[in-house]
Amino acid sequence: MRFIFTRHGESISNTKKIMSNRDETDGLTALGIQQAEMLAGRLSTENIVQLYTSPILRARQTSRILAEELDIPVIAADALREPDYGSLEGRSDKESWTAFVELFKDWMQGLNRDVAIGGGECFDDIFERFMPFMQGLISTTAGEKGSLLLVSHGGVLFTMLPLLLENINYAFAGSREMTNTGIVIADENHGRLFCREWCGEPVKAS
Numbered sequence: 001m002r003f004i005f006t007r008h009g010e011s012i013s014n015t016k017k018i019m020s021n022r023d024e025t026d027g028l029t030a031l032g033i034q035q036a037e038m039l040a041g042r043l044s045t046e047n048i049v050q051l052y053t054s055p056i057l058r059a060r061q062t063s064r065i066l067a068e069e070l071d072i073p074v075i076a077a078d079a080l081r082e083p084d085y086g087s088l089e090g091r092s093d094k095e096s097w098t099a100f101v102e103l104f105k106d107w108m109q110g111l112n113r114d115v116a117i118g119g120g121e122c123f124d125d126i127f128e129r130f131m132p133f134m135q136g137l138i139s140t141t142a143g144e145k146g147s148l149l150l151v152s153h154g155g156v157l158f159t160m161l162p163l164l165l166e167n168i169n170y171a172f173a174g175s176r177e178m179t180n181t182g183i184v185i186a187d188e189n190h191g192r193l194f195c196r197e198w199c200g201e202p203v204k205a206s
Contacts, residue, residue, distance in 0.1 A: 001138075001141040001142065001143070001144045001145070001146060001147070001148060001187075001188045002046070002146070002147040002148070002185065002186070002187050002188070003137075003138075003147070003148050003150065003185075003186045003187075003188065003193060004043070004046065004048070004147055004148065004149045004150065004183055004184070004185050004186075005150050005152060005157055005161065005183065005184040005185075005186070006039065006062075006149065006150070006151055006152070006181055006182065006183045006184075007151075007152065007153060007154050007157060007178050007179070007180055007181060007182055008028070008032070008036075008054070008056075008058045008059040008061075008062040008151060008152075008153065008180065008181070009028045009029075009031070009032030009033060009034075009035040009036040009039075009058070009061070009062045009065075009180050009181050010028065010029045010031045010032035010035060010180045011026055011027065011028055011029065011032055011058035012025075012026050012027060012028075012029060013026045013058070014029075014032075014180065015029060016092060017092045017097070018090065018091070018092045019085045019088050019089055019090065019091055019092070019096065019097075019100065020089065020090060021056060021081070021082040021083065021084055021085055021089065021153075022084065022089055024057050025057075026056075026057055026058055027057050027058060027061055028058055028061045028062065032058070032061075032062070032180065033061075033065065035180055035181040036061075036062045036065040036066060036181060037065055037069065038181070039062075039066065039181040039183070040065060040066050040069035040070055041069075042183075043066070043070060043149065043183075044069075044070065046147045046149075047145065047146045047147055048070055048072050048146065048147045048148070048149050049072065049146040049147065049148065050072065050073060050075065050148050050149070051063055051066060051067055051070075051072050051073065051074045051075070051148075051149045051150075051151065052074075052075050052076075052077045052080060052137075052148065052149070052150045052151070053074055053075070053076055053077065053080065053150075053151040053152075054076075054077070054080040054081040054082070054151060054152050054153060054156075055076045055077075055078060055081055056081050056082060056153070059080070059081075059151045059152065059153065060076070062151050062181070063151045066149065066151070070149075072149070077133060077150075078129060079129045079130045079132075079133035079134070080130070080133075080150060080151065080152040080153075080156060081152075081153070081156070082152075082153040082155050082156055083117060083120060083121035083122075083125060083126050083155060083156075084117075084120035084121045085100070085117045085118045085120045085121075086116060086117060086118030086119035086120025086121075087118040087119055087120075088100060088117060088118035088120070089118070089120070096118075099117075099118075100117055100118075103115060103117055104117075104155070104159075107123045107159055108158070108159070108170045108173075108174050109170070110170075113127075123159060126155075126156060126159055126160060127159075127160070127163070130156060130160045131160070131163065131164070134160075134164055138188055138191060138192075138193065139191065141188070142188055142190075142191055143188075154178045157178055157184065158173055158174070158178060161173060161184060161195075164186075164193055165184075165186055165193050165194065165195040166192050166193065166194050166195075167194050167195055167203060167204065167205060168195045168198070168203070172198075173198075176198060176199065176201070177199065178199060179199060182199035182200070183197070183199065184197065184198050184199065185197040
């Protein structure tokens with residue numbers, strides 16, 4: 001089975017630099033809709049059999065476009081949502097972003113992973129919902145043909161994919177950008193996932 005991870009299209013909170021992982025009004029911009037449509041075109045040659053999406057609005061809107069264009073079913077998965085930022089939710093000030101970035105850097109270096117952003121959720125919280133979900137998908141689809149499409153968020157993908165993909169580490173992920181609707185392609189081999197492409201960049205299997 002092939003696993004295709006993607007970040008949602010550009011959202012209103014992206015353009016306004018607002019931390020927003022709860023707000024149901026935080027939908028896609030016109031560009032975000034166009035990005036999702038273009039992604040559907042790019043994925044039209046993939047044999048996608050199922051789409052899993054974060055339940056946050058910007059991801060659900062992206063997934064709706066993909067599902068309609070590719071004629072595939074959609075399942076919402078809480079494991080794919082961004083963490084709640086606690087007291088930083090809804091904020092866009094420099095101080096809040098500095099606090100977030102510093103803690104995120106620590107997480108990527110293996111530090112303070114039990115410390116929550118703004119008293120909301122921490123690295124360990126993301127791990128405890130994301131990894132069992134993915135391990136379940138990998139084990140139940142091992143050896144099958146086709147692709148699974150997973151629509152998520154930058155924070156989740158940057159923190160979790162280096163742990164999930166055998167040939168990706170935090171140094172690699174941290175030195176690369178995850179653009180809106182950028183994709184990471186990984187193939188399953190004997191119950192393990194190996195990255196083949198990271199946002200357009202080919203990746204060696206080992």
